[in-house]
Amino acid sequence: MCHLGQCPSPEKCCKKVTVRCGCQTLKKEWICQDVQAAYRKTGCDPKDISKNQFGLGLLPCKSDCRSKIQVVHAELQARKPKVSEEKEIDTEKHVPKRKRRRERVQEVKQVSRLQKIITTVKWLLLYVALLVAIIASSYYGYKGLMKLSHWMNEVEEQRQSKRYLRI
Known part of the structure; x- marks a missing residue:
């Protein structure tokens, strides 16, 4: 459930599991039994959590995480208007490449x-x-x-x- 292979006894499992913060920028390795204990403290059953979500959100996000996320969001916001402007230009004159090439050839021939x-x-x-x-x-x-x-x-x-x- 928590890693490759089976846990022989979940309370005594000593395999390492990757634990991440909620925004997935911080990453640490914990022992499987510690991860399961942390889930029990939060009131979740470790068996209910899917394998790809196991260990996610157990680490608290720091101010570094938030600033990195804000930078990433700011970059995405800066990119979005450019992409939409380019799409507007394309929608005005939506012509397949073949037709564009034909038009160029016809324009050249005078x-x-x-x-x-x-x-x-x-x-x-x-x-x-x-x-x-x-x-x-x-x-x-x-x-x-x-x-x-x-x-x-x-x-x-x-x-x-x-x-x-x-x-």
Whole structure:
């Protein structure tokens, strides 16, 4: 209960236990039986106290403890407004990092008139090339189909003329 292992007899236990003051700044080692006796004097049963709280608050806090706690609290209070101001700035413009990076890239890219003209000319050339390819493929496809049709007609005529010759 009070330390690693079991107390063979709580009244005669001689293992050392760490005892702290209420603010946990002072630390001393006492014998387990003394710690249990101190708890009994305060009116608490040592068995009711959890293992991680055992020995806590038995030492009286000194003026050093209080001054250290006040310094720590003052530092925390000094830090808190700074943190809240930073959070307010973040909440005003809450943008994920990716979007910030994209925005930076977009801000850096300032397109000149010449670049705009060049890109529009490239797009026009692409559309014209695509249109020419479609027209050429349809024209030559039509011509090819017509030649195939004439050739099939000629083959058909030759077959019919050979049939008449046999009869």
